[in-house]
Amino acid sequence: MKEIWIYAEVREDRVNEVAYELLTRALDLKGKLEDSIISAVLMGRNIPDADKQELIKRGADRVYYVDNPLLKDFVVEPYSKVLIELINRYKPEIIIAPATTQGRTLMPYTAVRLQTGLTADCTGLDIDEAGNLLQTRPAIGGNVMATIRTSTRPQMATVRPHSTRPAPIDESREGEVIEVDVSLTEEDAPVKKLEYLKDKTQVVTVQDADIVVSGGRGIGRADNFKIVYRLAELLGGAVGASRDVVDRGWITYPHQVGLSGKTVNPKVYIALGISGSIQHLAGMQTSETIIAINKDPDAQIFRVSDLGIVGDLHEVVPVLIERLEALKNEI
Amino acid sequence: MRIIIPIKQVPETSNVKMDPETGTMVREGVESIINPLDLYSIELGIRLKEQYGGEIIVVSMGPPKAQEALREAIAMGCDDAVLLTDRFFAGADTFATSYTLTKAMEKLKPFDLIICGERATDGDTAQVGPGLAALLGLPLSTFTSRIELEDGCIKATRLIEGGYEVLSLPTPALVTVVKEISDPRLPTLRGKQKAKKLEIKKWTAQDMEADTAKTGLKGSPTRVVKTFNPKVAREGKLIEVKDEKTLAQAVDEIISLLKEKAAI
Ligand SMILES: Cc1cc2nc3c(=O)[nH]c(=O)nc-3n(C[C@H](O)[C@H](O)[C@H](O)COP(=O)(O)OP(=O)(O)OC[C@H]3O[C@@H](n4cnc5c(N)ncnc54)[C@H](O)[C@@H]3O)c2cc1C
Ligand SMILES: Nc1ncnc2c1ncn2[C@@H]1O[C@H](COP(=O)(O)O)[C@@H](O)[C@H]1O
Numbered sequence: 001m002k003e004i005w006i007y008a009e010v011r012e013d014r015v016n017e018v019a020y021e022l023l024t025r026a027l028d029l030k031g032k033l034e035d036s037i038i039s040a041v042l043m044g045r046n047i048p049d050a051d052k053q054e055l056i057k058r059g060a061d062r063v064y065y066v067d068n069p070l071l072k073d074f075v076v077e078p079y080s081k082v083l084i085e086l087i088n089r090y091k092p093e094i095i096i097a098p099a100t101t102q103g104r105t106l107m108p109y110t111a112v113r114l115q116t117g118l119t120a121d122c123t124g125l126d127i128d129e130a131g132n133l134l135q136t137r138p139a140i141g142g143n144v145m146a147t148i149r150t151s152t153r154p155q156m157a158t159v160r161p162h163s164t165r166p167a168p169i170d171e172s173r174e175g176e177v178i179e180v181d182v183s184l185t186e187e188d189a190p191v192k193k194l195e196y197l198k199d200k201t202q203v204v205t206v207q208d209a210d211i212v213v214s215g216g217r218g219i220g221r222a223d224n225f226k227i228v229y230r231l232a233e234l235l236g237g238a239v240g241a242s243r244d245v246v247d248r249g250w251i252t253y254p255h256q257v258g259l260s261g262k263t264v265n266p267k268v269y270i271a272l273g274i275s276g277s278i279q280h281l282a283g284m285q286t287s288e289t290i291i292a293i294n295k296d297p298d299a300q301i302f303r304v305s306d307l308g309i310v311g312d313l314h315e316v317v318p319v320l321i322e323r324l325e326a327l328k329n330e331i
Numbered sequence: 332m333r334i335i336i337p338i339k340q341v342p343e344t345s346n347v348k349m350d351p352e353t354g355t356m357v358r359e360g361v362e363s364i365i366n367p368l369d370l371y372s373i374e375l376g377i378r379l380k381e382q383y384g385g386e387i388i389v390v391s392m393g394p395p396k397a398q399e400a401l402r403e404a405i406a407m408g409c410d411d412a413v414l415l416t417d418r419f420f421a422g423a424d425t426f427a428t429s430y431t432l433t434k435a436m437e438k439l440k441p442f443d444l445i446i447c448g449e450r451a452t453d454g455d456t457a458q459v460g461p462g463l464a465a466l467l468g469l470p471l472s473t474f475t476s477r478i479e480l481e482d483g484c485i486k487a488t489r490l491i492e493g494g495y496e497v498l499s500l501p502t503p504a505l506v507t508v509v510k511e512i513s514d515p516r517l518p519t520l521r522g523k524q525k526a527k528k529l530e531i532k533k534w535t536a537q538d539m540e541a542d543t544a545k546t547g548l549k550g551s552p553t554r555v556v557k558t559f560n561p562k563v564a565r566e567g568k569l570i571e572v573k574d575e576k577t578l579a580q581a582v583d584e585i586i587s588l589l590k591e592k593a594a595i
Binding site: 080 | 344367368424426452454455457465466470471491496497498551555556559560566567568582584585588593595
């Protein structure tokens with residue numbers, strides 16, 4: 001029997017939704033890989049049972065759970081030690097983790113210690129005739145797609161968040177929660193987490209949001225960002241930005257989308273006054289739907305847009321906001 | 332402080348043109364540059380040196396041409412450079428790269444800090460930094476946006492989803508940094524002169540006692556089996572706003588698309 005593992009990321013003591021996206025991937029792979037089961041690996045401290053059950057209802061046949069005070073917050077050294085012990089014990093065929101800051105720290109740290117291959121930030125996963133994992137990812141800023149195969153075991157990959165829907169709950173599903181004991185000492189945790197500072201300018205973070213509304217130089221000045229915020233708020237989305245406006249100090253760096261900022265993959269990306277440089281596109285062109293407003297009909301952003309509005313954003317956005325407000329009041 | 336900064340030379344992609352017929356990148360005439368995200372690690376290193384004294388050694392694995400990147404780092408203010416170059420290193424994936432760089436770091440011991448860029452803009456993996464930390468057994472902070480030294484420890488602020496977290500790392504340690512950490516300086520005239528004259532050390536697999544079964548293509552557990560152009564399945568509908576009527580139409584279209592995508 002072959003095990004397909006997903007790393008169930010925990011944030012603030014709860015399983016993060018991104019784990020359910022991985023279950024969608026794993027369910028697909030399970031259908032293609034003979035004699036396989038799905039196991040979720042979960043570590044932390046006092047994770048609610050309901051979260052473990054939810055992993056099962058959404059597709060996991062097994063949940064390996066490791067509870068330890070040293071796993072209360074994500075710190076790579078003890079997390080990796082536990083993951084390696086689990087891997088050595090249960091010998092999974094495939095391990096996928098989200099390409100979040102956690103996944104992109106834990107997986108490369110773990111893969112080299114196991115002397116196995118790891119593919120970053122995949123947007124497509126498949127199984128070939130021989131039962132190998134085919135890992136497809138954007139490269140060179142999303143201008144080329146590459147399919148990668150791993151000759152060693154386990155085959156490991158991180159998967160771009162939002163590149164698939166979360167697996168739905170099926171109340172009839174059953175599975176097993178296996179508590180695994182892994183001994184950890186203070187020596188396994190040389191790095192200490194001192195504090196967490198929540199970013200108050202981001203109700204939702206760009207990487208986590210289903211909708212991202214981004215502003216570029218066309219916004220005109222820092223103060224005008226309030227229309228970007230208002231639009232994002234009405235849509236329940238996050239505020240993004242081009243590098244140009246970050247460098248001008250109109251908005252802070254965590255909002256920056258692109259090559260030297262964050263990669264986002266929302267359902268809807270709205271670009272306001274952004275020209276669509278290759279570096280900006282690198283961070284958002286895999287978004288499901290792209291809407292752009294730009295007064296230049298030749299702007300590059302229109303080349304990747306589903307809907308492009310050629311016009312002054314200062315005319316269009318206020319009308320759009322008004323309409324959305326009216327819609328809200330109707331409900 | 333003795334600081335080691337691994338840097339990569341990458342193709343300059345900011346002026347990249349796409350072939351409109353094939354949709355592929357036009358590679359001809361593309362220059363090579365320092366990975367733009369490595370400029371932030373170099374700048375951080377120089378600032379730490381200015382504050383605490385010490386020296387910075389830049390290391391790159393690549394073809395002989397990669398020494399250009401090392402010279403540029405010297406021109407910015409780094410002190411010494413090592414080029415890891417050998418035909419056995421060609422075609423390395425992130426595992427083989429992490430291994431090869433690890434062998435170089437072992438030779439460069441002792442050091443206090445290794446600073447990596449968040450990721451290289453060609454491969455875009457962000458895997459080498461963590462891989463290096465794991466093989467060297469160094470405490471790690473990724474996506475670091477700020478560091479301070481406190482009682483022999485490094486206080487690192489990481490940019491993560493939803494905010495920042497602060498870690499305390501004993502030294503020696505490895506950090507990978509994001510753009511927010513610094514604002515890179517330009518090379519100085521004096522630096523450029525130094526860069527021109529500096530004899531760059533060149534190390535082969537043998538010099539580092541590296542196991543060539545773990546380097547280059549041979550040592551790489553991953554293989555690219557296919558490359559293709561991304562499907563751009565975009566509708567590409569354009570509406571020009573000229574008057575009240577087209578404005579209303581544009582807004583209608585946005586709203587109906589948002590509704591279709593269940594965004595509202
Ligand atoms: C190494 C490197 C890394 C980089 N990383 C990033 C990155 O991570 N993210 C990123 O975004 N960029 C990045 N860049 C910068 C990138 O090359 C562009 O400079 C930047 O994206 C431009 O930002 P912009 O589109 O806001 O500004 P501009 O290119 O100046 O475009 C502004 C647009 O607004 C339009 N406009 C103006 N007024 C209005 C109006 N009233 N209504 C409607 N439209 C209007 C204009 O027609 C224009 O198209 C990077 C560059 C380099 C070299
Ligand atoms: N060939 C290389 N030589 C030196 N440093 C490298 C090399 N490849 C990657 N790095 C370092 O690892 C970081 C991340 O690269 P990557 O994992 O390839 O995205 C870079 O910013 C460099 O600091």
